[in-house]
Amino acid sequence: TKQDLSEAKAFSQESGLSYEKVWRSWEAGPSKIFLNEMEHRFNKDLILSLREYDSNHLISTTNTWGRNPLFSLPALTDGDVIDVHSYGRVNALKTDPNEISNYMHWIAAAQVANKPISVTEWNVGKFPVQDRHTSPLYMGASAAHQGWDAMMQFGYTAESPKKKGRAFNYAMYNDPSFLGMMPAAALLYRAGHVKEASKTYFFAPTKEQLMYKAITPQTSRAIRTVPEVSKLVIAMPKINELPWLDATQFPLDATVITDLDFSLVAKENTLIESDTGELIRDWGNGIYTINTAKTKAATGWIGGHSINLNGVELNIKTLSSSVAVQALDDKPLNRSRNILISLAARAEPVKARKAPVLAEPVVGSVKVHAALGLKLYKKVSDSKFVEVPMTYSNGVYQIDLDINLKTYWLFLRAPKELDNV
Secondary structure, rough: OOOHHHHHHHHHHHHHHOHHHHHHOOOOOOOHHHHHHHHHHHHHHHHHHHHHHOOOOOOOOOEEEEOOOHHHHHHHHHOOOOEEEEEOOOOOHHOOOOOOHHHHHHHOOEEEOOOEEEEEEEEEOOOOOOOOOHHHHHHHHHHHOOOOOEOOOOOOOOOOOOOOOOOOOOHHHHHHHHHHOOOHHHHHOOOOOOOOOOOEEOOOOHHHHHHHHOOOOOOOHHHHHHHOOEEEEEEOOOOOOOOOOOOOOOOOOEEEEEEOOOOOOOOOOOEEEOOOOOEEOOOOEEEEEOOOOOOOOOOOOOOEEEEOOOOOEEEOOOOEEEEEEEEOOOOHHHOOOOEEEEEEEEEEEEOOOOOEEEEEOOOEEEEEEOOOEEEEEEOOOOOEEOOOOOEEEEEEEEEEEOOOOOOEEEEEEEEHHHOOO
């Protein structure tokens, strides 16, 4: 518009940047500096207005989403929190981070140094992809490992919940594939079952890199590989044309990288382990494992693999499935007397976008080293539990999963613990 061109001309004269470059908004370079300035001016008025009515709540001016390059971040620092949306695709666990990005990397690319990060939309982009049950555990563990501050799956429902409601991306209440793993993901994230990364890397692009290149997880191997191993934060450079932007001040012991092609993953690898030793993503097999004192889980193409997680052994036949074994009493699993076992696999609606939804059972066996005297239950109503047969020998409970189980959650606990549910 004439107003925009007038603003562009004035900014060009003030900053010394080429007017012809400043107004060409579809190009990287001076136009991105100008657009951040314009967004900053809007944000100032927005924040001032909001603070007149409420001085206590955090403000996010908008989000980074839709494959935004890093040059979208400076103006977002006006807010109290950086917010991001990210949607996955089928077989995200099979992506080689040396070559391909997935939706976890796009969130990591929005974690600006010294700013909280919220994720107000995360999900899988198409419905019903067969491996969406992997998303809760992968997102929950990644969020804990990266130190992300708030995770909000989108969405639980877009209608009043009902038995014959909709079955689509935004009706998780009707989706056993997704819903089966959400309590497990929330528990490991909110109760601190997964440690934050032991090392932090500051990705510190120069002004020229940040503003004159379209840096994304697609174009940067560093952004794809670092969060697979350690914590990634994005540093802001000094930009003279944007005096309001705070350049990142690095800790004395900071590990700073500027090379977009930096990698923590050897090209010949087919799996990688987090620096805490708790998380392994095996993209060669499409399997992700979580092995901590209070949560032991595996998700992805786990069928046909024997997975040993130091006290929990999984031998699952269902090809694409998820199993999580977790302490509910904040004790290590081998001493816990209140254990949740979560199950999930494929699920598809009988008719497109309509409930009911058919859920594939998880078939196989789970062995758990745990305290003596526990029994296995499933919940059949709000207040009623029924006992499920299992075997016990030499400190190990063996739970056989079959098609008649008809539940997503089992409880391995002392009988008296039922009074606390």
